[in-house]
Amino acid sequence: MVNGYAPISLREALELMAAHKLTPYAGGTDLMIEEKREDSFLFLHKIPELKQVSDDGEYIRFGAACTFTELLEHSLTPALLKEALSRIAAPAIRDEGTIGGNIANGSAKADSALIFFVADAQLKLAGAGGERLLPIKDFYLGRKRLDRRPDELLVEVLLPKKWLGSYYYQKIGARKALAISRLSFAGLLTIEDGKIAHCATAFGAVSDVIIRRADIDAMLIGKTPAEGKAAKAAYLAAFNEAIIPIRGRVSAEYRKTVCLNLLGDFLERFGI
Numbered sequence: 001m002v003n004g005y006a007p008i009s010l011r012e013a014l015e016l017m018a019a020h021k022l023t024p025y026a027g028g029t030d031l032m033i034e035e036k037r038e039d040s041f042l043f044l045h046k047i048p049e050l051k052q053v054s055d056d057g058e059y060i061r062f063g064a065a066c067t068f069t070e071l072l073e074h075s076l077t078p079a080l081l082k083e084a085l086s087r088i089a090a091p092a093i094r095d096e097g098t099i100g101g102n103i104a105n106g107s108a109k110a111d112s113a114l115i116f117f118v119a120d121a122q123l124k125l126a127g128a129g130g131e132r133l134l135p136i137k138d139f140y141l142g143r144k145r146l147d148r149r150p151d152e153l154l155v156e157v158l159l160p161k162k163w164l165g166s167y168y169y170q171k172i173g174a175r176k177a178l179a180i181s182r183l184s185f186a187g188l189l190t191i192e193d194g195k196i197a198h199c200a201t202a203f204g205a206v207s208d209v210i211i212r213r214a215d216i217d218a219m220l221i222g223k224t225p226a227e228g229k230a231a232k233a234a235y236l237a238a239f240n241e242a243i244i245p246i247r248g249r250v251s252a253e254y255r256k257t258v259c260l261n262l263l264g265d266f267l268e269r270f271g272i
C-alpha cells in the first residue's frame with residue numbers, strides 16, 4: 001500500500017518535508033518500478049506552485065511538477081525542449097512523468113535533463129533553510145547522487161532563453177520510439193557578425209552524469225567559422241580525452257565513437 005501526504009501548497013509541502021522523512025512523489029514513473037518500497041511519500045500533484053510556467057524575460061521558468069505532456073502543449077516551451085520531450089517513452093508515461101522527476105531521479109539518460117544541461121539551466125530548491133539556486137551541473141554529484149538535502153524539494157527549472165534558437169539534437173535508442181537513450185547529444189551554436197558567439201554541447205547516457213564541458217566549447221567561441229574549422233581537430237581531441245564512457249548495454253568504444261561522430265556532425269551542420 002502506498003501512503004503519504006498530498007499537500008495543497010508549497011508552504012505546507014515544505015513543512016511536511018521538514019517534519020517527516022518523506023520521498024517526493026511526482027508522476028511515480030521512476031519510483032513505481034523500484035522494487036518493494038517502504039517509504040512514506042509526499043505527493044506533489046496538488047501543489048500549484050510546482051505546476052506554473054512563466055517567462056521572466058531572461059528565463060522560462062518551469063514548475064518541477066509539470067508533466068512532459070503539459071510542456072509539450074505549452075506555448076512557452078522552446079522547440080529544442082519539445083523535440084526532446086516528444087521522444088520520451090509513450091503518451092501514457094509522458095502524461096504522468098515530470099521534469100522534476102526526470103532531473104531528481106539522477107540518471108544520465110534523462111532526456112529533459114540533457115536539454116537543461118546544454119542550456120546551463122538553474123535549479124531552484126526550497127527547504128527548511130529557505131531557497132537556493134544552483135546550476136544544474138552542480139546538482140549532480142555522481143550516479144544517483146544529488147546535492148539535495150532530505151527536506152528539500154526541487155521547485156523550479158530556470159531555462160535561459162538566450163542561445164536556444166539555433167540547435168542540434170540527436171537521441172540514439174534501440175528503436176525510433178519508446179526507447180531509453182543509448183546515447184543522446186544536444187548542441188547550441190550561434191554565429192553573430194561572422195563569429196561564433198555561443199557554442200555549448202552536452203552528452204547524455206555516456207557517463208554517470210551528463211557531460212557538459214563549457215571549458216572545451218569555449219575553444220570555438222569568438223572564432224570565425226574558418227578559424228573554427230582550423231581549431232576543429234584540437235576541439236575533437238579535447239573531447240576525445242574528456243569523454244570517459246561507462247560500459248552498459250552498449251560498449252564504451254561504441255559510445256565514444258558515436259559521441260565524436262555526433263560532435264563532428266553538429267559542427268558540420270553549422271559550416272565548421
Ligand SMILES: Cc1cc2nc3c(=O)[nH]c(=O)nc-3n(C[C@H](O)[C@H](O)[C@H](O)COP(=O)(O)OP(=O)(O)OC[C@H]3O[C@@H](n4cnc5c(N)ncnc54)[C@H](O)[C@@H]3O)c2cc1C
Nearest residue numbers: 026027028029030031089097098100101102104110111154
Ligand atoms: C516505460 C518507461 C519509459 C521511459 N522512457 C524514458 C525516456 O525515453 N526518457 C527519459 O528521460 N525517461 C524515461 N523514463 C523514465 C521516467 O519516465 C522519467 O525519468 C520521469 O521524468 C520521472 O518523472 P516522475 O514525475 O515520474 O518521477 P517520480 O518517479 O515521481 O520520481 C523520480 C525521483 O525524483 C524524485 N522527485 C520527483 N520530483 C521531485 C521534486 N520536485 N523534488 C525533489 N525530488 C523529486 C523522487 O523522489 C524520485 O526519487 C521512462 C520510464 C518508463 C517507466
